[in-house]
Structures are given as structure tokens and as C-alpha cells.
Amino acid sequence: MDGSLTSELVARLRAIAGEEHVLTHPHDLRTYQSDGLLHYHVLPPVAVLPATGDEVRAAVAICHELRVPWVARGSGSGLSGGALPIDNGVLIVLSRLRRILEIDLENARVVVEPGVTNLAVSRAVAPDFFYPPDPSSQQVCSIGGNVAENSGGAHCFKYGFTTNYVTGLEVVLPDGEVVELGGKAVEAPGYDLLGAFVGSEGTLGVATKITLRVVPAPEAVKTLVAFFDSTHAAGEAVSEIVQGGVVPGAIEMMDRLAIDASEHVAHAGWPAEAGAALLIELDGSRAECHARLDEVVSQCMGAGATGTRIAADAKEREAFWTMRKAAFPAMGRISPHYFVQDGVIPRTRLGPVLARIEELSREYDLRVANVFHAGDGNLHPLVCYDGHSEGEAERAEELSGLILQACLDEGGSITGEHGVGVDKKPFMSKMFGEEDLAAFQKLRCAFDPLGSSADRAGPRRAARGRRAGDARRRRHEAGLGGTRTKGSDPFVHGRARPAGRAQRGRPDGGDPGGRRAGRGAGAVRDGGAAAGARPPGRLGAGDSRRRRGDR
Ligand SMILES: Cc1cc2nc3c(=O)[nH]c(=O)nc-3n(C[C@H](O)[C@H](O)[C@H](O)COP(=O)(O)OP(=O)(O)OC[C@H]3O[C@@H](n4cnc5c(N)ncnc54)[C@H](O)[C@@H]3O)c2cc1C
Secondary structure (H helix, E strand, C coil): CCCCHHHHHHHHHHHHHCHHHEECHHHHHHHHCCCCCCCCCCCCEEEECCCCCHHHHHHHHHHHHHHHCCCECCCCCCCCCCCCCCCEEEEEEEEECCCCEEHHHHHEEEEEECEEEHHHHHHHHHCEEEECCCCCCCCCCCCHHHHHHHCCCHHHHHCCHHHHEEEEEEEEEECCCCEECCCCCCCCCCCCHHHCCCCCCCCCCCCEEEEEEECCCCCEEEEEEEEEECCCHHHHHHHHHHHCCCCCEEEEEEEEHHHHEEEEEECCCCCCCCCCEEEEECCCCCCHHHHHHHHHHHHHCCCCCEEECCCCCCHHHHHHHHHHHHHHHHHHHHCCCEEEEEEEEHHHHHHHHHHHHHHHHHHCCEEEEEEEEEHEEEECEEEEECCCCCCHHHHHHHHHHHHHHHHHHHCCCCCCCCCCCCCHHHHHHHHHCHHHHHHHHHHHHHHHCCCCHHHHHHHHHHHHHEEEHHHHHHHHHCCCCCCCCCCCCCCCCCCCHHHHHHCCCCCCCCCCCCCCCEEECHHHHHHCCCCCCCCCCCCCCCCHCCCCCCC
């Protein structure tokens, strides 16, 4: 961007959002240089932090008029680099749009601005209702980011994903026009544009108002953990339970390494000798929960469980869930660095894929922890490495890529819930043919007919074309640490962080209690440069899981 354009842009953005909400100083901008995928970092020339939907509209319209590309950002907790800035455009940070606009429990709807956190929605409608999609990052991630990524969570096995809970959107299109998609009603006539927008990873416009469906809180909840000698045996139990007709609210698997890491944080006292744990939650009527609990315990024992433990009270339930939800950040307790991978396989292929991961782990002499949504077959292998040990990071990158390939070989997908972003771009062509990618691009252009999103793709691709290994090396040389493990930078919402702290990598992409994200892995081998002649955009793969279903 040339100097005169930048000056005009900055002046006009400041007229909209106010002097202090348009950042241009590198110290302030470092806060936003990465999302949770730390091995990419780009300093944007300008970040604007609007306070209202109208300010977002005006900012996008100016960008359109001046032909300046932009990227939207929620809380920056994404693990695929979707909110990575571009070095010749504007970062539109939505964290100041944090109002819950309406709570309409009679119609089971809540209307929010995009910067509202996921957990705030459930809290706003408790105790009688709740909002089911529950990413482990729910304390910090924004609903706008959830919509863009079609985020999931532990309870999505029974309840479905974000797409099943968004009934209406106000969207600012790339030319600054504001459109309403859907509303409070369950279904609208015409093409399912709402469905197209959810999971489109910020490529079709900026969501400025979101209508969500909430559901009645269950009468009873029972949480248990079953221990097994191996993930294979635990996988058998998952099949038994699901084939037996029980639909648990959640069914999550952790292997030995993941249990070890989480024990440092949650102190749940799970047996040290367990090879794997299944965390199972049943919800519904009191009578049903009671009956199903016995059934699930006997199914687990029948599949070879070495023991089960039922949460005695709310405190113990919370400790069980902390074991699961803290697993990514807790990995920092046992490994200096790690990659978080995100792939999906048909549930029945769990056994072969876990065996392949084990084989790769031995071959590459690197530990891989497994913690995942077992009911959905959504794997999150955590590849542990020491970035200070010569060649180890590269080995870990390669191993991560091979895990994704193993998912594809078994008929799975390159992402379950973290999105394509920068990370999985090179894998798009492994999953989709040229015609599929061209169809994605056509859809994208329908929302952005003048092609300003295509302008955005060029420079962004170049900015992302650095090899991740190089980026990481630079980070290590600069003492910035690469994957965040120990310690924490508290989240910043809508405010720039003082320079010294901003330099500590991803500033608002972890949770305030010291939870840290790991890093995605897939794209690191060629940093996105190999994505093909015309980038397909960042439409979410894993679309097979993104069916809208009943709302
Ligand atoms: C510890 C940890 C655990 C996690 N666990 C889960 C999990 O269980 N399940 C899961 O699905 N994810 C999980 N994630 C990933 C992440 O939290 C989700 O993808 C989340 O939805 C991102 O929200 P965000 O507000 O941080 O979005 P950001 O990272 O800021 O942005 C993500 C994408 O959304 C776009 N975007 C943001 N706001 C808007 C908007 N208003 N309109 C249009 N586009 C927008 C951005 O351009 C970008 O492409 C986890 C992350 C961490 C760090």
C-alpha cells in the first residue's frame, strides 16, 4: 500500500471509529499479528476496531472504494490462521462488538453482536436454557469466529454444530452492502445462503449481528469416565455404545499422554496406569439418564474397561471436564512445543488410524498425544517436539502432514472444526478436484462480484508463502518461542497491548487462565504457496460435517 493511500485510509477509518481505535504503530499491531496458529505472523499496516455494525459497514465500504483488502478477526483463538492479517490491507477486529442485543426465551432465540464470547451466550440464558456448541476455547472465542469456522465442541455429537444453531445473520458484504440472511424462524424459503455463510471462514463478508437458537437445559446430567488399557479398547467401547442406540451428550477420548498432561492442571486423580480414558456425558430426563448410565457402564466393562468413575457432584464433573478441555494447553507441561492437528475420519476407522499414528510416532521418534471427539471421529493428535533440537520441528511437521494423509486415506477430511485457513490450504487439492475448487470460487464471487476478495487472495497468499519452518526459526532466534506452552498472555479484547507484551507472539489467542493453544500443522511444509494457480478461497473443508440439519 503506498503512503498516500495509507494516509487517506487511516484518516477515513479514524473518522469512523475514532483516533484510538485505528492502530498503525507496530507495537500496537503486534497484538494482532497471529491467531492461535503461531507459526504465521504478519504485521498489518492498519487495524481498525469498530464499535458497531454500522462502523463495520462504513469501514468495509471505504476498503471497497479504495480497493484495499481486509481480513476480519474475532478473538484470534483460531487454530488454522484464518484471522492472519495481510501485509497490504486492513484487519477489522470485532472484539468491541460485544453486546447481547436480545434474549427471547419464548422463542428460544438470542441475538448477539459477533464479538460476544461463546460462553457468554450460555451464561445469558442459564439456568433454563443453554447454547450447545461448546469449543474448548469457549471462554474466549467469539460467536462471529464460531460462525465463520462452523465451530464444534464436545457436545456436538448429540447436538450438532454451530450451523445447526444459527437462524439469522446480518452480514456486511465485501462492497459494504448490508444483507439479512434468515431471521428468527427455523427455515427461510430460497437458497440456503445462511448455510453457505456459516463455515465460510471470513471469505464472504463480515457477520455483524447473529441470531442463535438456544435449547432447554436437560433435567439431569450424568458424567462418567471409563478407563482402558489402550485407545483401541476404548474405541471398541465407543462403537458398542453408539451401535447400541445410546446417544451420549458427549463422548471424548484421551490417551495416556494426554491424561498425564492434563493431570498437571486438573488433578482429577485418574489412574496412572490407564492407557486411555473415555469421558462420557449423558443428559436428558432423570429417569432416562439413570437407565442409560447403567447401560453405558456395562457396555464399557464389556469392551474391556479396567474401571469406571461416575462424577459424584458438580465439582467432580468440572474436574473431569477440565481434564478434557485443558488438554491442548496442558501439553505444554510435558513438551516444549507441539502441533495440534485436526482431521476427521469415519468413526469405524478409528482403530486403523490410531494404529497408523502410533507407527508414525515410532518411526519419527516423536511422542503423539491423542485427545478427541470420539463420537464424531474428529481427531486432534498433538505432535510433541523440541524446537531447540536440530531437525525435530521439521520431523514433527512432516509427521503431522502424514497424519492428515492417513485421515484422507481412510475416507476422512482435512479438518473437523478448526477450519482450512492458512494451515490446510495445500491440502485442499488433495481432498477436492479442480472443478470442486472452481465451484467454491464461483460461490465466493457471488457474494463478492467485483472480485475484491480475489484481490485479497493474491497478497495474502504471498504473505503466507513463507515456510513455516523459517517463521519458526525466526521466532526461536528472536526468543519468541514458537508454539506457546508455559506461561500466558492474557487475552486482549478490543484494546492494544503494551508493546513489550505484544511481542510475545499470539496475544489474544489463548485463555486468560494460562491456557495456551498449540499450533496447527498441515500447511507448514510449504506454507500455503503450493495451493495451486488460483486459490480456492478458504471455504471450509469437512463440509460433509457441515450439513445444516434441523435447526
Ligand atoms: C485451547 C483452544 C481450544 C479450542 N477448541 C476448539 C474446539 O473444541 N472446537 C472448535 O471448533 N474450535 C476450537 N478451537 C479453535 C477456535 O477457538 C475456534 O475456531 C473459534 O471459533 C475461533 O473464534 P475466534 O473468535 O477466536 O475467531 P478468530 O480466530 O478471530 O477468526 C477465525 C475466523 O473467523 C473469521 N471471523 C471472525 N469473526 C468474523 C465475523 N464476525 N464475520 C466473518 N468472519 C469472521 C476470521 O476472518 C477467521 O477466518 C480452539 C482453540 C483453542 C486456542
